Amino acid sequence: xxxxxxxxxxxxxxxxxxxxxxxxxxxxxxxxxxxxxxxxxxxxxxxxxxxxxxxxxxxxxxxxxxxxxxxxxxxxxxxxxxxxxxxxxxxxxxxxxxxxxxxxxxxxxxxxxxxxxxxxxxxxxxxxxxxxxxxxxxxxxxxxxxxxxx
Numbered sequence: 001x002x003x004x005x006x007x008x009x010x011x012x013x014x015x016x017x018x019x020x021x022x023x024x025x026x027x028x029x030x031x032x033x034x035x036x037x038x039x040x041x042x043x044x045x046x047x048x049x050x051x052x053x054x055x056x057x058x059x060x061x062x063x064x065x066x067x068x069x070x071x072x073x074x075x076x077x078x079x080x081x082x083x084x085x086x087x088x089x090x091x092x093x094x095x096x097x098x099x100x101x102x103x104x105x106x107x108x109x110x111x112x113x114x115x116x117x118x119x120x121x122x123x124x125x126x127x128x129x130x131x132x133x134x135x136x137x138x139x140x141x142x143x144x145x146x147x148x149x150x
Contacts, residue, residue, distance in 0.1 A: 001095055002095075002126070002128075002129050002132070003023055003094060003095050003122075003126050003127070003129070003132075004129055004130075004131075004132035004133040004134055004136075005022070005131075005132070005133060006020065006021065006022050006023060006113070006133050006134065007020075007023060007094060007095060007117070007133075007134060007135065008134060008136065008137065008138045008139060009021045009094050009115060009117070010093040011032075011052065011054075011065075011090065011091070011092055011093075012091050012092075012093065012098070013065060013067070013091050014052050014063040014064075014065045015063055016052060016054045016061070017139070018054065018143055019032075019054040019114050020114065020115070021094075021113055021115035021117050022113040022115070022116050023122070023128050024118055025118075025128055027116050027118035027119065028119050028120060029075065029103070029118045029120060030090075030092075030103045030104070030115070030116055030117050030118045030121050031085075031103065031104045031105075031106045032052060032090070032103050032105060032106070032114065032115045032116075033106065033107065033114040033115065034050040034051065034052060034065075035051050035053070035107065036050060036051045037049070037050040037105055038050070039086070042068070045069075046068070046069040047066060047067065047069060048066070048067060048069050048088060048105065049064065049065070049066045050064075051063065052064075052114075054114060055114075056113070065090075067088040067089065067090065068089075069086055069087070069088060070088055070089055071102075073085055073104055083106070085104040085105055085106050086104065087102050087104050087105075088103055088105065089102060089103075090102075090103040092121070094117060094121070094126065095126070095135060095136025095137075099124045101121035102120055102121075
């Protein structure tokens with residue numbers, strides 16, 4: 001399945017129908033903007049609770065997510081800084097196709113996209129056309145405007 005360098009993705013576990021993602025073949029893991037991240041135990045196993053804000057410049061439609069912690073990973077950002085991040089298995093729908101991928105939780109407030117889709121997710125049958133955008137479709141204009149706080 002072919003995707004463009006940016007795509008609209010849905011997050012079924014969070015009840016988020018649309019979040020804009022950058023397809024990043026330079027990143028191993030996928031990452032999502034998460035805030036108010038709190039670890040807790042469920043039957044002796046570590047879980048994490050976090051909030052997702054799907055719109056880049058808006059604060060509407062905040063969703064709460066609770067998932068088991070798979071791992072804590074050291075991730076090197078594009079500026080070379082190394083951070084330890086929680087990693088969770090998260091269901092996403094990319095270009096109409098549901099997959100489960102490892103997602104690291106990070107503060108992406110200052111980044112251009114709330115989500116990055118990395119190579120581990122793309123290895124599940126996706127090819128990237130770097131000249132294309134939104135190959136998998138996009139929401140109606142009124143929904144897209146929410147991304148810009150309008």
